[in-house]
Amino acid sequence: xxxxxxxxxxxxxxxxxxxxxxxxxxxxxxxxxxxxxxxxxxxxxxxxxxxxxxxxxxxxxxxxxxxxxxxxxxxxxxxxxxxxxxxxxxxxxxxxxxxxxxxxxxxxxxxxxxxxxxxxxxxxxxxxxxxxxxxxxxxxxxxxxxxxxxxxxxxxxxxxxxxxxxxxxxxxxxxxxxxxxxxxxxxxxxxxxxxxxxxxxxxxxxxxxxxxxxxxxxxxxxxxxxxxxxxxxxxxxxxxxxxxxxxxxxxxxxxxxxxxxxxxxxxxxx
Numbered sequence: 265x266x267x268x269x270x271x272x273x274x275x276x277x278x279x280x281x282x283x284x285x286x287x288x289x290x291x292x293x294x295x296x297x298x299x300x301x302x303x304x305x306x307x308x309x310x311x312x313x314x315x316x317x318x319x320x321x322x323x324x325x326x327x328x329x330x331x332x333x334x335x336x337x338x339x340x341x342x343x344x345x346x347x348x349x350x351x352x353x354x355x356x357x358x359x360x361x362x363x364x365x366x367x368x369x370x371x372x373x374x375x376x377x378x379x380x381x382x383x384x385x386x387x388x389x390x391x392x393x394x395x396x397x398x399x400x401x402x403x404x405x406x407x408x409x410x411x412x413x414x415x416x417x418x419x420x421x422x423x424x425x426x427x428x429x430x431x432x433x434x435x436x437x438x439x440x441x442x443x444x445x446x447x448x449x450x451x452x453x454x455x456x457x458x459x460x461x462x463x464x465x466x467x468x469x470x471x472x473x474x475x476x477x478x479x480x481x482x483x484x485x486x487x488x489x490x491x492x493x494x495x496x497x498x499x500x501x502x503x504x505x506x507x508x509x510x511x512x513x514x515x516x517x518x519x520x521x522x523x524x525x526x527x528x529x530x531x532x533x534x
Contacts, residue, residue, distance in 0.1 A: 323354040338391030353379040364389040480512030
């Protein structure tokens with residue numbers, strides 16, 4: 265399993281399959297194991313005692329801390345050895361004891377993590393999850409299979425997400441939240457099961473949202489959660505907001521697109 269001559273940056277106790285494709289700038293810590301179908305791009309560091317296996321591709325400048333398991337087969341009894349994948353983008357931080365599984369043939373076959381994500385310890389990404397960019401997952405966040413997470417989402421520690429749920433861009437959960445329904449964009453949720461508490465106004469300010477855009481987000485929150493409207497009625501009111509807040513047209517479309525894809529069985533966090 266080991267190469268005859270250790271490459272620069274690869275600890276002599278690491279087991280790197282000769283068929284693995286690691287850029288010459290990649291570093292691998294002591295006792296880590298890298299499988300034959302693994303690809304790792306320039307500048308990525310892999311800590312000690314990691315196991316990276318399966319058809320796993322890892323981009324540039326990631327920091328993977330010690331004791332991670334990436335690319336193991338899905339926790340799916342139907343899985344029969346198909347060559348599914350784990351794809352991780354660039355500049356992610358993955359802290360200790362995370363488990364990211366490959367996809368499954370029952371979906372896209374790919375578990376995907378985007379760029380610039382901050383993923384803390386003991387996070388689990390089950391098969392076919394899709395994580396966007398600039399997210400923060402606090403310690404012990406657990407995602408079941410097929411979960412989709414938008415850009416800039418923040419998940420509080422011990423958040424648990426049921427399979428097939430979707431989390432919209434800029435949404436946020438409090439610690440110990442349990443999601444059984446889709447979490448719309450911009451919404452802050454808390455509870456078991458999670459309920460909407462407010463919108464992520466402070467986060468939007470930090471990301472440079474103008475006062476007009478934040479006013480539109482407040483109006484969306486009012487339509488969805490404060491005026492006792494049905495979901496269809498709320499969508500109709502939200503669709504009118506660009507007339508008052510043209511600067512927020514893209515934000516409104518983000519919300520409407522998300523709501524249009526919500527499953528009648530799961531619904532949204534209310």
